[in-house]
Amino acid sequence: MTTERLTAWVHGYVQGVGFRWWTRARALELGLVGYAANQADGRVLVIAEGPRDKLDALLALLRSGNTPGTVDLVVEQWDSARGDVTGFVER
Structure with a gap:
């Protein structure tokens, strides 16, 4: 099975509301590795x-729409896994 990399930029009210923790929990349930990190913008x-x-x-x-906070837009990019x-961490 091919492993891929998803890069997603999540826009909206998603910082400081448990969004990174929620994302980590969902990713771990799915058996994924990676991280979720707040951005300056x-x-x-x-x-x-x-x-x-x-x-x-x-x-x-x-x-x-069933996430902590409010997601307005998710922009994704696909690539080969690096x-x-x-694991999956919050940064």
Whole structure:
């Protein structure tokens, strides 16, 4: 099975409301590795690696509206996995 990398920039009211913790919990449930990190411009950057179907599931959860805070937009980018992340952490 091919491993891919999802880079997602999450826009909205997502900092300081448990969003990174929620994202980490969902990613771990899906068996993904990576991290979620606050950005200076108010976005949250999510990097995740794993099978495409699991990454698609995480992306759908990010866009679902059932997250802490309010997600206005999720912009994604796909790439080959780099293998430079382990576990899933909040940064």
